[in-house]
Amino acid sequence: MRRVYLDYSATTPVKKIVLDEMIPYFTEKFGNPSSLYELGASAKTDLNISREKVAKLIGASEREIYFTSCGTEADNWAVIGSARLKKKYGNHIITTKIEHHAILHSCEYLEKNGYEVTYIGVDEKGIVNLKELEDAITSNTILISIMFANNEIGTIQPIKEIGEIAKKHNILFHTDAVQAVGNVDINVKELGVDMLSMSAHKIYGPKGIGALYIRKGLILPSYMNGGAQENKRRAGTENLAGIVGFGKAAELAKEGLDEHIKKITSLRNYFIKEVLDKIPNVYVNGDLEKRLPGNANLTFEFIEGEALLLYLDMNGISVSTGSACSSASLVPSHVLDAIGIPVEKIHGSLRFSIGDFTTKEDLDYTVEVLIKVVDKLRSISSVSNEKGW
Template structure:
């Protein structure tokens, strides 16, 4: 079989996922038949409002929350911005200090940087070589001026799962609110906001087979937070703008499907991931697995290949029909190495040679076979022409 005959192998599910047919079917009536504005009072609009409230209940059930604690917005980035800027605005008389980690998504880091320009102080916690935050470091960083701790549930690049419940306990022991960016975790990590001590949680529909441009922020009842988007009185006066009814309905159905059997889903996906990791490390010398070896997302395999550039790996894989990433999708066009990999202590030159493969529901063992047949050859070719490869160094020979 020629490479051109190989169907595309999509292994970039951390960037985005396809929309499941069941989700599209749930959304369809709200594009046409039930197109009423859910904020209107007449009967025609009530069908739209019913769809929104059903989705709210679906999201709440997936998080162990109450429906009135769920607020819809346009995606994970908006939810992160709302959580961080909203708490900062509401609590500025109490304090001006935020604790976060060095490996957060830019949707958390950039709002924190914006607040620093307004006079707030931010502590960016280090991580260990696996990308994990030490809850003890969180406790040491908290001061009497701390108003928020924000640590992601699972990292989007290296897949490391954080000790969220322990961090939540530390924050609450000091009377500090705890926010977690769970964009990568929903559908892969069981979440209960009460058990995990979470006060605010961000999620995004397109990461778990829902529509793009949809998201939600969980806000624990009683949490003081200012609005981010001002205008009308939608979302019980918390988030202005006419509701994206089809998108919200789709998000609700998607999260219901994604959380129906997390254990079974993880078991199937992790088996392919583990085989991928095992054979790449075995077949390709001078290769490192990034992230925690066991406390990681079931679909994530992130490697660093010495002597090669990640962008070149992507281009050659794409020529073979394989879709992957060198890091987070939002920064994959950047020539700068991943801030996440650098934070784990990876040398600058090795961070440049990273590859993220993230599996999804449609991937099969045949896909893994194909990637394993192509990737060693791709790395071997690149190392043969790389000026970084040492003379006589151990490299994978191309066929």
């Protein structure tokens, strides 16, 4: 059976060249970067080289990159660390209704500890209203945290404009760029962000390693306590093999970014057109232009997305009903709810995400299967029968 992976937003495979770069750090280059002898010093040098590669991907300085275990930790550190840092200046945070749960749950935690959080809405395409954002600012606002690109519908936010608003009001600005890094050209200096979260396994690197960009001059409190690693900001022996893999993946992403965006965008547009042309009552969620290159979030009316996902899986096709972090939950997508999709249509939505190893033949096969499966599911659906299907 043909296998087609269309869930690159959930995770990406480690590229062979990245794995090859990592392997020596499990064996002969296994030294602890904190050790003073040659094996440790060599490890420290390689760690800093990798830090520089990650920094270059987003236009930062290597001293502004702090490695974490994942994007979720980076998000938690940015939000909770900012709240602790600025506590004496205020207790108000602004975020959006469509953030990843790493942000939403961090904000919920802070609300239980005396902070106030404003969750601003988005329009039907998932884009923040800048006036609503600025109107939400109070004299107690200490942080704005808005994701760069949404993990479910792929919508890209006006990050530079948000950064300008934050700077105008002297408020810290964090962006969760886990989905955007490696898929969008990012320069933190031009965008005016103070903190930015990222993760290696979204850019063909290993799982278990992420990073938080912290602008030079911003002394964010430590989130992990212990040793003096990561410039005394994040304790714990560094995941050297993971960091080296992250560095190589970042280097490859930087070198091939333009080609990657062009190729993936073309495949995505082809796939969306094929589906819309050949299957009735399907529509795209999110903005068609301000969108991650590989994201296609589609609603198939009159059927259950979970059933469609399982039938696709039986035909060798891997897709998602939304965020992989929430796949075990039957609660309707908070993102689709926020952009005004009715509950019954939310349950008929799937996220297809295209990546570097996707081919046109993969997409043609997926469309062929979709035509058959959608027709089958609609034929047995009570809702579709009521509509005359």
